Amino acid sequence: MDLSLKRRSLIGGGILGFGTLLSKLLPSSAFAQTPTSADTSTPSGHSVPVHGGSMTMGDVDNSRNGFDPQNILTDWEVGKVSQLPNGKTLREFEISIAEQEVEIAPGVVYPAWTYNGRVPGPTLRVTEGDRVRIRFKNPGVHPHTLHFHGIHSARQDGVPGTLEAFPEQEVVYEFDAKPFGCHLYHCHSAPFKRHLHKGLYGAFIIDPDPKQHPDQQEKAQSRLLGSPQNAKWQEFLMVMNAFDTNFDEENEFYAVNTIPHEFMKRPIQIERDRPVRVYLINVTEFDPINSFHLHGNFFDYYDHGTTLIPTLRTVDTIMQCQAQRGILEFTFQKHELGIYMFHAHQSEFLELGWMSAFEVVA
Amino acid sequence: MRKTLLWIILPLVALALAIGVFLSSNPLEPLGVSAPPIEKLTVERTLLGDQGISLLVRTSGSEPMQIAQIQVDGAYWQFTQTPPGELPRLQTAWIKLPYPWVRDEAHHIRFITDTGIGFDHEIAVAVPTPQFSLIRILAYALLGLYIGVMPVTLGMLFYPALKQLGGQGMKFILALTVGMLAFLLVDTLEEGLELATKSASAFSASALVWLVAITSFLAIFAIGRQGGKSPEGKALASYLALGIGWHNLGEGLAVGTAFAAGEAALGSLLVVGFTLHNITEGIGIAAPLVDARPKFTTFLSLIALAGLPAVIGTWIGAFTFSPHWAAVFLGIGVGAILQVMVEVGAYLIRTAHRSGSNWLSTVSLIGFSLGLAIMYGTALLVNF
Numbered sequence: 001m002d003l004s005l006k007r008r009s010l011i012g013g014g015i016l017g018f019g020t021l022l023s024k025l026l027p028s029s030a031f032a033q034t035p036t037s038a039d040t041s042t043p044s045g046h047s048v049p050v051h052g053g054s055m056t057m058g059d060v061d062n063s064r065n066g067f068d069p070q071n072i073l074t075d076w077e078v079g080k081v082s083q084l085p086n087g088k089t090l091r092e093f094e095i096s097i098a099e100q101e102v103e104i105a106p107g108v109v110y111p112a113w114t115y116n117g118r119v120p121g122p123t124l125r126v127t128e129g130d131r132v133r134i135r136f137k138n139p140g141v142h143p144h145t146l147h148f149h150g151i152h153s154a155r156q157d158g159v160p161g162t163l164e165a166f167p168e169q170e171v172v173y174e175f176d177a178k179p180f181g182c183h184l185y186h187c188h189s190a191p192f193k194r195h196l197h198k199g200l201y202g203a204f205i206i207d208p209d210p211k212q213h214p215d216q217q218e219k220a221q222s223r224l225l226g227s228p229q230n231a232k233w234q235e236f237l238m239v240m241n242a243f244d245t246n247f248d249e250e251n252e253f254y255a256v257n258t259i260p261h262e263f264m265k266r267p268i269q270i271e272r273d274r275p276v277r278v279y280l281i282n283v284t285e286f287d288p289i290n291s292f293h294l295h296g297n298f299f300d301y302y303d304h305g306t307t308l309i310p311t312l313r314t315v316d317t318i319m320q321c322q323a324q325r326g327i328l329e330f331t332f333q334k335h336e337l338g339i340y341m342f343h344a345h346q347s348e349f350l351e352l353g354w355m356s357a358f359e360v361v362a
Numbered sequence: 363m364r365k366t367l368l369w370i371i372l373p374l375v376a377l378a379l380a381i382g383v384f385l386s387s388n389p390l391e392p393l394g395v396s397a398p399p400i401e402k403l404t405v406e407r408t409l410l411g412d413q414g415i416s417l418l419v420r421t422s423g424s425e426p427m428q429i430a431q432i433q434v435d436g437a438y439w440q441f442t443q444t445p446p447g448e449l450p451r452l453q454t455a456w457i458k459l460p461y462p463w464v465r466d467e468a469h470h471i472r473f474i475t476d477t478g479i480g481f482d483h484e485i486a487v488a489v490p491t492p493q494f495s496l497i498r499i500l501a502y503a504l505l506g507l508y509i510g511v512m513p514v515t516l517g518m519l520f521y522p523a524l525k526q527l528g529g530q531g532m533k534f535i536l537a538l539t540v541g542m543l544a545f546l547l548v549d550t551l552e553e554g555l556e557l558a559t560k561s562a563s564a565f566s567a568s569a570l571v572w573l574v575a576i577t578s579f580l581a582i583f584a585i586g587r588q589g590g591k592s593p594e595g596k597a598l599a600s601y602l603a604l605g606i607g608w609h610n611l612g613e614g615l616a617v618g619t620a621f622a623a624g625e626a627a628l629g630s631l632l633v634v635g636f637t638l639h640n641i642t643e644g645i646g647i648a649a650p651l652v653d654a655r656p657k658f659t660t661f662l663s664l665i666a667l668a669g670l671p672a673v674i675g676t677w678i679g680a681f682t683f684s685p686h687w688a689a690v691f692l693g694i695g696v697g698a699i700l701q702v703m704v705e706v707g708a709y710l711i712r713t714a715h716r717s718g719s720n721w722l723s724t725v726s727l728i729g730f731s732l733g734l735a736i737m738y739g740t741a742l743l744v745n746f
Contacts, residue, residue, distance in 0.1 A: 106431065
């Protein structure tokens with residue numbers, strides 16, 4: 001191992017450890033952000049609404065929807081795993097279309113099209129070089145496809161004319177997973193825009209194969225699902241999406257993982273001492289870009305996740321074009337406990353639902 | 363007799379049966395029609411106070427509807443709805459938004475229903491809604507006196523001069539009155555139809571304006587001609603005062619709502635404009651009295667009849683405005699004005715006959731045109 005790298009990580013570790021100890025010495029009341037019963041009310045005794053009342057009313061019935069945005073954060077689907085004669089790992093998935101109503105904001109029902117009954121669709125997580133086989137069923141009344149971002153042949157592209165599943169049909173996609181990174185898949189049937197904003201998209205994450213990256217073994221290991229190095233990380237999938245409920249080509253609701261303000265009302269709990277990795281994908285229709293801004297902290301960013309060294313270091317805001325995605329890495333190790341917001345830094349988006357929070361806990 | 367009764371009941375029963383069958387058998391099914399519910403939402407009142415924004419909304423969709431979320435200035439905002447839950451057709455509900463609105467600025471509110479449809483409402487200039495208090499009631503009454511009572515009184519001061527007029531002069535004044543009334547007729551009708559567009563669509567308020575206008579015209583006309591002939595002198599002056607009074611009610615509404623909606627500059631201009639505008643009204647009311655010897659109290663009651671509705675109008679406009687009722691009021695006004703036009707016209711014809719001339723002459727045409735022109739000219743002050 002490179003000596004200087006070791007020294008640097010030792011110093012870093014030391015600083016982190018010291019910070020942790022120091023913060024442990026402070027009384028918890030010093031953490032202004034930690035909600036206590038005392039500071040949830042104003043002097044007049046009225047309770048203060050979350051973010052000053054700037055919030056959607058009520059809650060979405062997740063059980064009726066059949067999916068929970070909180071679960072989508074960490075719900076990786078690795079498929080049915082087997083070994084091919086040539087030694088390759090085969091991962092088989094089944095994806096089915098469901099044209100169904102989804103409560104996309106409290107009390108607002110949207111006639112969505114979904115992969116496996118959820119928006120975003122299942123998060124497919126494989127390892128670089130794996131053989132991926134997806135049985136795609138379409139019991140709906142419109143033609144649909146699966147178009148994967150990644151490297152594959154024209155025959156597997158999932159555009160009209162290529163492996164398009166017509167109503168009551170089934171097609172099979174099969175390709176090798178490459179390059180490693182944070183990708184997506186979506187329907188490519190026409191009309192394209194309508195198929196997308198109705199909910200036909202999902203995450204496709206290809207973890208790097210550490211064997212193929214001897215120079216960055218450690219980093220690759222930390223990304224590889226199931227490895228002990230990966231277990232140290234707190235990983236979340238966040239798909240930035242939006243809904244045009246009156247079909248005027250402007251979105252009424254913005255969110256990560258579909259439900260506006262969900263993570264503001266129920267912040268995502270993170271353990272202070274474990275680093276955080278966010279797989280971030282933008283599938284927002286009608287607005288050319290979306291963005292991600294983290295409060296009280298900075299992060300390293302890996303554009304498309306296709307590198308093991310950051311493409312941007314120490315930033316607190318990034319923007320993504322439609323279908324752009326990346327990996328964010330950060331830690332709250334030296335921070336006070338409490339609520340840290342993250343949101344789109346287009347004020348329009350955040351006030352229309354794309355406003356969320358982490359709750360850093362000990 | 364019993365047979366007659368049977369032939370009244372039988373068709374009605376058959377009709378009820380037919381409707382029942384239609385509703386229960388879903389005859390639209392073979393057409394492949396799945397009619398989505400048509401949703402409509404109208405904001406009837408907007409109140410701005412220390413606690414935020416309160417809105418009285420009325421639903422008029424084809425089916426019950428549910429307000430799911432509300433945006434204020436492009437941000438989702440927490441709100442309370444009374445009564446809560448789904449709103450049946452034509453139901454009203456108060457929506458309270460604890461929103462920190464900004465004085466003198468515009469705010470945009472969008473209601474999102476459970477189907478994702480949006481309904482927009484604009485607050486053009488945010489100012490605190492006047493609270494119901496004695497001082498305010500008096501202040502609004504004063505505005506009403508300014509636009510209604512004062513100009514009519516000033517107009518009546520022309521009475522001694524009118525008495526000096528000969529036959530031609532009288533014809534001129536009467537034609538002037540008809541011209542003025544013609545303007546008020548069009549103006550009131552327009553105002554009523556405009557308010558109709560702001561009310562819940564289920565009320566079909568614009569049709570209501572027309573129908574109320576026709577009915578009230580016929581009613582007042584019939585009452586006026588109870589004696590078998592057209593009203594003259596004091597009676598005609600009273601009908602003129604009544605018709606103009608209805609119109610002034612409408613002007614009061616405009617001033618009251620303008621002030622209540624925070625458009626103080628507009629409100630002030632309206633007061634000045636209406637005051638100037640209405641001076642001719644007094645002249646018109648006094649004209650039929652030229653041959654009579656009216657008492658002083660007659661003048662006072664005529665002034666009250668023509669001017670005080672403006673006071674009531676400002677109160678309604680400021681404190682309890684609802685567009686469909688205001689449209690109905692203005693519809694009555696249209697009918698009342700039309701009745702006076704007909705009666706003053708008849709009086710003009712008789713006056714002309716008596717002085718041995720034709721009703722349509724250069725003098726009467728100039729009078730009519732001048733009446734329109736004066737009204738149009740002074741209306742420039744109040745129309746934006």
